[in-house]
Amino acid sequence: MAELLRYRDDETVDHPAVTVDAFLDQSNASAVRIEPGDDARDLLPHLERVALVEVNFPAFGDGRGYSSARILREAGYDGELRAVGDVLVDQLAYMRRCGFDAFEPDQQLDKGDVQAAFDRWPEVYQPAADDRTPIWTKRHS
């Protein structure tokens, strides 16, 4: 397991994340892990007790986790949203835009490459779960 990349100021949650099923059964769990086939919306009634959501990417080509992340942010979730698993440099910027603020890749990533990935895009075309202003808004403000 590689180093955790975290872009938040609060304390890291130290208890292990449980599955969505276990989370829904256990009223005291505050860390949960979403698999690609899970419905992120199942968590929405319980967001106030969640401090960490891990979204697992067993294979980088399975993009369901991007929707899960946005759905949670759209519902107002502001705890840690951590992408775990097959998380690669070239996915980071998109993940960040979908609301992830922590990354726990299976393989250690090169720090310089990570920084380059986050600095890559001078602008964005469309709104997402980050606070970047899309080009089409800038053009008309």
Add this chain to the structure above:
Amino acid sequence: MYKYDQYDQAMVDARVEEFRDQARRRLEGKLTEAQFTPLRLKNGLYLQLHAYMLRVAIPYGTLDSRQMHALADIADRYDRGYGHFTTRQNIQYNWIKLEDAADILADLSKVEMHAIQTSGNCIRNISSDHFAGAAADEVVDPRPYAELLRQWSSFHPEFNYLPRKFKIAVIASDTDRAAMRLHDIGIQIVQNDAGELGAAFYVGGGMGRTPMIAPCINDFVPLDRLVTYAEACLRVYNRYGRRDNKYKARIKILVHELGAEEYTRQVEEEFAHLLEQGVEPPFAELERIRTFFEDPLFEADASSDIDRSDPDFALWVDRNTVAHKADGYVSAVISLKPVGGIPGDATAEQMRLMADLAKDYSFDELRVMHTQNIVLPHVRKADLHALWTALDEAGLGAPNLDTVEDIIACPGLDYCSLANARSIPVAQRISERFAKTGKTETLGQLKLKISGCINACGHHHAGHIGILGVDRKGVENYQLLLGGSEAEDVSLAKITGPGFDEHGIVDAVETVTTVYEREREDGERFLDTYRRIGMNPFKEALYG
């Protein structure tokens, strides 16, 4: 034509640098081939049988002479002096070296072009009506909506790892010249009774091994909600499209398995939610884009007279020019289907000539048709003879639009690593056969489409006559299909019966045209006759 501002340019430039960096990391071994593959695909780079292929995006098929010149220069500098125009209104180069790719992308960016998302499991380059802005029957020019969707879909963070590729077409007339209902999303801009414009969404069409015609899931999405609705369609697909089987991963399978009604219900629910999220662009952006697509300054008193004394010219005018909304103008089609030629191929010299002619005679605009021809959209009738003369001298004057010679063919086994059979030589033999017998003209409109395997890049399901290359015990074999259409009378072709070898298929095509000639009633196209009399008479003639 749309012009980049500093924002568009900055995005394309960033993409070039990103790709350079990715290629470097691949070389340094920081990226495995499996990790690099989707990254290069999203920049249009495919590994084919003999070399890399680069597919360059031509958004909604529109380009200017400067861009066409740049495409010609790339063909000369990095390829073998030619390019191939595709059924997605793009251009492909077949002999690219991976180490040149970043430089080619940089060359493209200088003329406001790119290869972004021309491959891979993401939203692909958006196609449209090749007569947009010229056709008399359009409600409005569809391209501003395609451009808005281009921006929305470019580097969309949520939809970069979809279950499968995703193709969108936008049209704005009842006549469908873009195979709209055979796309993952087909959008028709329509006008309601109150005179307002909206978008009808058709979702879940496609060709491939399971061809489907998209059902209409919403017949009027207001234009200030267009992007939000598209986002809802995509989100439901990204979450629930199948990922267990590549061949069942297109949205058509999801829509089919859920049923159009249930898919629509889920989209509407997501749409209601997304309306609260502010994903729609300001309406002023659509208005800004529209200003780029205003009519050129057509001459009010352009003459409608055409001197038809030269019969070759007159035939070309009849075949290859199409009515225009402005008096005294036509849209002129440059056929890339010379008899015995490779459908859709053009040499660098031909590209330069077409570019210069567009500048001289068509307000500096060209279009790529999904049928792999080029359009000069706005030509004065008075200029047609000069235009035709120049084209004819360059081998670009074939008078065969929409005829049996105007064949769509995929690259097939000559290039494609997935192919079962060659497509190009079959197309060549068929056009030679009909040119020789002189029947092309009398057969009238006859759309013939050839694919080298079941993936259907050559649209064989949508051909009046379709040909599908299959592998029969290691030998190339060709199935014949009849009765497809990609137009507003959309239908899927049916297989006639056992396949043919590469000579037999040419004879078989001739045989079915003979049945048509015998059976046709006044004014009927091949397709109409087939629909009236059914498959049996054709089968009897073929297999007797």
